[in-house]
Amino acid sequence: MFDRTKNLRLSVIKQMEIMATQFPDTISLAQGVPGFDTPECIKRRVEKALQEKVVAKYSLSPGIPELRELIEIKLARDNMFYDWEKEIIVTAGSIEGITATILTITNPGDEIIVPDPTYTSYREVILLSGCQPVFVSLNEQKGWAFELKKFEEAITSRTKAIFYCNPNNPTGTTYSREQLLSLAELARKHNLFLLSDEVYKDFIFPPRSERIFSLAEIPELRKRVIRFFSFSKSYAMTGWRVGYLHSDESVIREIIKVHDSLVTCAPVISQYAAMGALEMAQKEVINFNKEYAEKRDFVCQKFDEMKNFFSYIKPQSAYYIFPKIIKKEISMGFPEEKSFSWRFSKWILEETHVAVVPGIAFGENGEDHIRINFGRNQKGLEEALKRIKKFLQKQKLV
């Protein structure tokens, strides 16, 4: 019974959110939701679609043609050239696209290499597909960079793909062009797919100003790279569940079969929202980015004030900071928890009513860290960090 699901676990982030509900004054910096509402122009595009009575029926399985055209145009601006008719699929959030892709490119028992730490749900999707995630640690000292040798050592005859998130969740760091090209060379040598989840790519913080490079820009890699994007983060649309994936026609024509079996098509009303996003909401994305950059500076300043307790790599993108707890000799209770970061997160929640995510949720290499979503509203963010600092001061830890 339940063989397929017995090794799956409920996301640690969601567990933290559930635990947080026992305290009515909890400030949650746990779940990765943006601090903004969906822009008005997107809502109005949906209203128009509702009035025109075009949302009640299924769309074509790969998505509404106009939306895919807009996606092609958007991709071309970022130096990625894909045919909207045959190479782009609109998905029910990026996670559905990821699931469809892994089910397409693997056989049960295959392995997928995943950098550690990275987004929690990758493990579950890989296991659900009957495959095995193989975690390869990133180098924190080098700004959470790939270590190519470790990746090569992890490759076996069963390895099918390397699956990374760039910018990375939970670290907020990005991989350089050189690192990605080396990874591509490795993938070419061992005939692997490269799954690139780029849902945070629209957020770039100073001093960086150039856009984030994607391997999907390299024409020679089209058949190897499958790239995922979601409207959730860039356009504050997490609840709409809409995203897309793209790759070469030869890959997409297989993925579409699985996508069709899973969801038939992405929710049509959300596809119209996505059209509104691409047609009208670029100004909002710029504003979000500006606010996140300011919040990044604010949160870094606050962690600087606690620097004898936390160390951190300054985020360049996304809206997360992933500080490391450098003082570990703390009496916190929760002996039932093996993980230090779990114990610390529970302790902080119970004592300060601030929910954070234990680093272990993102892989073993994330242990001793916590993830904080600084994309939430400024008032809540200030109050949460004030509570943490005050509590740690009381414990004579900072």
Place this chain on the structure above:
Amino acid sequence: MKFFFKIILKYYLKYITKTVLFLHQPKIVAVCGSINKTFVRDEIVRNFKKEKKSIRANPKNFNTEIGLPLAILNVSSGYNSYRGWISPIIEALKAVFQKKFPKYLVLEFGISQKGDMKYLLSIVSPKIFVITDITQRYVELFSGMDELFEEYEYLAEKISKNDWLVLNYDNIKIRELAKRTLAKVVSFGEQNFSSEWRIAKIEKNPQGQKVSISYQGKEKKYQLNRFGKHHAFALVASLAVKNIRI
């Protein structure tokens, strides 16, 4: 309130646009059809720019009763926000007094409901019309495909004999428009061998696609860094437009 505001705005923009067009007399290429308008428009613009022509095209999807005038006036949209429209309304008026105006405009025509073509033609008089293709897309607000085609039949009948229709001959209904017009007709396509400008071959390669275009018995190859047949169609349509002297 919203309805009345839209009506007032629509006519305000219309008459300012007509004034601007009267003052500057740009030559206009219109791209219409259900699909591929943006790619055709971009390819035409690229060709015009290669010839160092002063040109402007509609940004994004500014191709309807409100969007088209905004594109011509080079003014941004206030979308559905009353406050957001204050600046565009002022900017539109200022556009009357602008000295620099492009010699050519390449404009998408968005036809999504009955009467759209008539209204857009009451604002602008293009010298060239490209009809990319007519499909089920945007048929929702029409009673059916026949009513949608009536929009294009109106165009074919309305266009003057000195102007040009550039038609996709792969679509039999579009081909029939040639019989209903006094305008000069240029045809393009892939499957129909009677097309003057014809896609003879498309070869996909890692860098994009090599497209062979045949015209007057001669074939020429073009390497595109884009993927998809629609880019080959955009290329062939734009070459047909480029060959017309207006």
